[in-house]
Amino acid sequence: MKAQTMRRLRQYHLYLGLFFAPAILLFSVSGALQTFRLQQESGWGGATPPYWMIWLAAVHKDQELPTPEPVKHAPKAPPPAAEKARPAPPAPPPPAHIFSPLPLKIFVVLLSLGLTISTAIGIVIALTNRAVRRNGIIMLVAGTVLPLVLLL
Numbered sequence: 001m002k003a004q005t006m007r008r009l010r011q012y013h014l015y016l017g018l019f020f021a022p023a024i025l026l027f028s029v030s031g032a033l034q035t036f037r038l039q040q041e042s043g044w045g046g047a048t049p050p051y052w053m054i055w056l057a058a059v060h061k062d063q064e065l066p067t068p069e070p071v072k073h074a075p076k077a078p079p080p081a082a083e084k085a086r087p088a089p090p091a092p093p094p095p096a097h098i099f100s101p102l103p104l105k106i107f108v109v110l111l112s113l114g115l116t117i118s119t120a121i122g123i124v125i126a127l128t129n130r131a132v133r134r135n136g137i138i139m140l141v142a143g144t145v146l147p148l149v150l151l152l
Helices: 003-035 051-062 080-085 102-127 133-151
Strands: none
Touching: 003 051, 003 102, 003 133, 102 133
8 A cells, every 4th residue: 555545544543533532432431331230220239320320321322311210100009800810920931041141241341441441542642643633632522522412
């Protein structure tokens, strides 16, 4: 490949990387948190998780801001006759796997950590190049602001 073509490819890589770096960071961190369901009450032992985790998970999973949970009312007791007419629900099937998912979950969290660190290092390396620093900062800011605008 010609030197000029390689230079152009490196420049595209630099600007695309800086533009998508904020989203990569958001999705890698929120994905790691979701691996252990930390955005859910069950991941916190029944306690409400911090709002920032709920926010990250909503953006990651649903591409929207979290909505407040509807107020849950106590279910009304069915009439006694209706209760006798219903058959008992079937027993849940046994688990499909016999191996623990924990090793894979640990790998996914390490993968997310590696992606986060690699992306942060890439941003630092890109912004230390004085020749492209201004355009690099513009791409980094655009990659941060544009998704926020689209989210709102």
